[in-house]
Amino acid sequence: MTDDDAVLLRTDGHAAHLVLNRPRAINALNHAMVKRIAGALTAWERDPAVATVVITGAGERGLCAGGDIRAIHADAAAGTTASAAFWRDEYRLNAHIARFSKPYVAVMDGIVMGGGVGVSAHGGVRVVTERSRVAMPETGIGFVPDVGGTWLLSRAPGELGTHLALTGAAVGAGDALLCGLADHCVPADRLPEVLAALATDGAQDVVKRYARPAPAGELADHRSWIDHCYGAGTVEEIVGRLLDSGEPAAKEAAQTILTRSPVALKVTLAALRRTAELRTLEEALEQEYRVSCAALSSPDLVEGIRAQVIDKDRAPRWSPPTLGEVTAEQVERFFAPLAGTAGAAGPGGTEFAHMFE
Numbered sequence: 001m002t003d004d005d006a007v008l009l010r011t012d013g014h015a016a017h018l019v020l021n022r023p024r025a026i027n028a029l030n031h032a033m034v035k036r037i038a039g040a041l042t043a044w045e046r047d048p049a050v051a052t053v054v055i056t057g058a059g060e061r062g063l064c065a066g067g068d069i070r071a072i073h074a075d076a077a078a079g080t081t082a083s084a085a086f087w088r089d090e091y092r093l094n095a096h097i098a099r100f101s102k103p104y105v106a107v108m109d110g111i112v113m114g115g116g117v118g119v120s121a122h123g124g125v126r127v128v129t130e131r132s133r134v135a136m137p138e139t140g141i142g143f144v145p146d147v148g149g150t151w152l153l154s155r156a157p158g159e160l161g162t163h164l165a166l167t168g169a170a171v172g173a174g175d176a177l178l179c180g181l182a183d184h185c186v187p188a189d190r191l192p193e194v195l196a197a198l199a200t201d202g203a204q205d206v207v208k209r210y211a212r213p214a215p216a217g218e219l220a221d222h223r224s225w226i227d228h229c230y231g232a233g234t235v236e237e238i239v240g241r242l243l244d245s246g247e248p249a250a251k252e253a254a255q256t257i258l259t260r261s262p263v264a265l266k267v268t269l270a271a272l273r274r275t276a277e278l279r280t281l282e283e284a285l286e287q288e289y290r291v292s293c294a295a296l297s298s299p300d301l302v303e304g305i306r307a308q309v310i311d312k313d314r315a316p317r318w319s320p321p322t323l324g325e326v327t328a329e330q331v332e333r334f335f336a337p338l339a340g341t342a343g344a345a346g347p348g349g350t351e352f353a354h355m356f357e
Contacts, residue, residue, distance in 0.1 A: 003032035008058075009040050013199025014051035016044045020119075023059025029115045030068040031086040037119065038093045045101055052203045054105045054195065055119060062133070063107065066114025069141065073305040076296050087146065087292050090115065091285040094148045098122035098281050103203035107195075108132050109188055113170070118147025121181045122281070125203050128173040129188040130215050134181055137168035141308050142261040142300030142318070144268045144291050144334070150275040151284035156180055159230035160219055165268050166235070167256045174217030183207075185214035225250050235265045236323050261300040261316070262323045267291060267334045274335070287335065294334040 008019040018037055020027035037055075044050040057063035067090070075083040097104055097119060106120035109129045117136060120126060128134070136145040136153065145153060145165050153161030156179040164171065164179065176182040186194055190210045197206040219226070229241035229250060235257070242254035257265065271291055275284045295301045299319045307316035320326055 003036065006030070006033050007036040007040075009036075011050065012195075014049065015195075015198040016040070016047075016050045016053050017195075018053065018055040019058055020055070020064055021058040023057075023061065025068070026061045026065035026111055027057040027059070027063065027116070028065050028068045029090070029119070030071060031082070031089065034086065034090045034093050038089065038096065041093075041096055041100065050102065052103045052105060052198055053100070054107065054198055055123070056107045056195070057110070057116075060110070062111025062113075062116070063109060063120060064113070064116025065111050066116055066137075069305050069309055073302060073310060076302045076305075079297075081296070083296055084293050087289060090118065090147060091289055094118045094122055095282050095285055098148070100124065105198065105203050105207070107191060108134060108176070108182055109191065113137055114149075115147050117149060117152070117181070121152055122148055125184070125207055126182040127184050127186050127194070127207055128176050128182040128214065129186055129191070130173060131188050132173045132176060132182075133170040134172075134176045135168060135170035136165060137170070139166060139257075139260040139264045139268055140168045140304065142264050142298065142302075142304030142316070143295055144264055144271055144288075146288040146292050148281055148285055148288070150268075150271045150288060151278075151281050152181060153179075154272045154276040154284075158223055158227040160223070160226060162230040162238075162269070162272055163219075163226050163253065165272055166230070166238070166260070166265055167253050168260070169253075169256070171219065172217060173214040175219045176217075177214055178217055178219055184211040186210045187212055222247070222249055229253075235262075235269055238269075239323070261304055261318050262320060262326045263298060263300050263318070263330060264295075264304075265323065266326050266331050267295075270331055270335070290336065290338060291334045293338055294336070 008021050010017050072083045104123040105125040106123040107127050108120050110131050111133050113135045136149040138145050153165045160179050173185045184207050194210050225245045225247045232238045239254045242250040303316050
């Protein structure tokens with residue numbers, strides 16, 4: 001498969017279509033795909049014949065399972081910087097999608113995780129189906145939510161976003177709507193009609209025409225313990241509250257969290273809290289870029305991907321292995337300005353502002 005084949009471009013009437021086309025990898029994104037999407041969006045934004053842009057995924061499994069983490073593993077293990085270049089362009093693409101001047105319809109059918117959230121949940125018209133499973137599962141591989149995920153999750157109602165970020169739990173259509181990750185639910189078997197109608201009709205009108213009530217979610221019924229437990233100031237406190245709450249689902253969440261990278265958990269909580277105070281998505285992406293680049297030199301990223309994807313033994317050996325052993329200095333390292341950047345800006349700083357010019 002060539003780079004062009006991995007993202008298919010076509011137009012149908014007034015709609016331009018991006019089709020992520022790596023179905024065997026659940027359409028995982030690589031650098032060439034990001035560049036091809038970015039180039040297409042720039043061209044279509046200037047083309048008066050294009051009224052709407054639509055992104056879908058090839059195959060039956062989902063829109064996109066995330067970034068190509070095998071490539072990230074190889075890069076991190078070798079101590080090289082290809083991933084930093086990939087993230088730079090990917091985050092610029094996320095910002096472009098959020099600011100796109102025409103309707104951008106994201107069909108979030110099936111699995112939508114990590115980088116898949118980045119190319120969909122920042123769009124203006126976000127469609128889920130009864131088959132949708134949306135997640136930011138980064139803590140499970142020793143990483144931290146990125147692609148604007150900290151921006152989205154920090155703005156979910158109450159502490160729902162904190163719950164999803166720390167556990168990496170996947171949610172269905174109803175909870176994706178509740179958390180602000182999607183706008184409409186359309187039955188999966190009606191998607192061909194939606195795509196056909198977008199050739200001639202306005203995006204909002206089409207989607208509203210076919211939208212139906214989403215299947216019931218689970219998070220609304222758990223808001224009381226989620227908001228109380230995840231409102232704590234530290235990950236250790238959160239886990240303690242979850243275990244003490246008496247709720248079976250809370251205990252299950254605690255048990256899940258305790259399998260995640262302790263460093264990634266603490267950095268994730270700090271990132272969410274800091275992002276809640278930021279003003280723009282671009283500021284959040286700048287912060288995420290610093291965090292992601294720092295993660296390249298963290299042993300947990302290599303180990304997490306090894307355990308989950310390479311060897312698949314599901315037994316990562318985190319370093320350090322417990323929450324109590326993670327120091328404040330270790331966490332702060334992830335937010336420090338990168339070497340070679342001007343100034344020592346903190347959260348919301350401008351050392352990467354030129355990323356979005």
